[in-house]
Amino acid sequence: MAGHAARGGRGRYPPRRQRGASRTAVGRPASMELSEQDRQTLERLEEGLWRAETRFDRAWMERILASGFFEFGRSGRVYSREDTLGIPARPIDATLEDCNVRPLSPDVAQVTYTSVETYREEEQVANRSSLWSRTEDGWHLLFHQATPVQA
Structure with a gap:
C-alpha cells in the first residue's frame, strides 16, 4: 500500500488480527474464558437479584447496578437504575433454571436463564438475559431484559 509504505511501514496496514482474537488495552491477546470463580460469582450475583434480603437492600443494589443500568422488564416497561432501586420490597417466590454464563470480552459477560x-x-x-461488566471494584450489572414465555 502506497500510504503505508510512505510512512515507512511494511506489509498490511493496519496489521491483521488473528481471526477470533481479542486484545486488551495494552495490545496483549485476551482470553475469552472466565474462571470458574467468576462464573460462580456471576451466578451468585444474579441469584441475589431474586432473594428479597439482597434485592431490596438498597446499599447492595447500589453496589451491583452500574450507573447507566436499565432494564426491559417482562411487561415491556423500561426501568432506569432509579426505578429499579425504588421498587418496594415484597416477598419473592422464584426459581432460576438453565443458567448459562458466556464471556463476551475479558471483562463483560452475559448471564441467561x-x-x-x-x-x-x-x-x-x-427468558432472561443480563450483561455484567467487571471493574476494579467487582462485577456490575449493565443491562437486563426479560421476555415472557407463553404457556
Missing part, C-alpha cells in the same frame, strides 16, 4: 416466578398466585415464566 429462565425464571419461574409465582406472583399474585400466578406463575410467570420469562
Whole structure:
C-alpha cells in the first residue's frame, strides 16, 4: 500500500488480527474464558437479584447496578437504575433454571436463564438475559431484559 509504505511501514496496514482474537488495552491477546470463580460469582450475583434480603437492600443494589443500568422488564416497561432501586420490597417466590454464563470480552459477560416466578398466585415464566461488566471494584450489572414465555 502506497500510504503505508510512505510512512515507512511494511506489509498490511493496519496489521491483521488473528481471526477470533481479542486484545486488551495494552495490545496483549485476551482470553475469552472466565474462571470458574467468576462464573460462580456471576451466578451468585444474579441469584441475589431474586432473594428479597439482597434485592431490596438498597446499599447492595447500589453496589451491583452500574450507573447507566436499565432494564426491559417482562411487561415491556423500561426501568432506569432509579426505578429499579425504588421498587418496594415484597416477598419473592422464584426459581432460576438453565443458567448459562458466556464471556463476551475479558471483562463483560452475559448471564441467561429462565425464571419461574409465582406472583399474585400466578406463575410467570420469562427468558432472561443480563450483561455484567467487571471493574476494579467487582462485577456490575449493565443491562437486563426479560421476555415472557407463553404457556
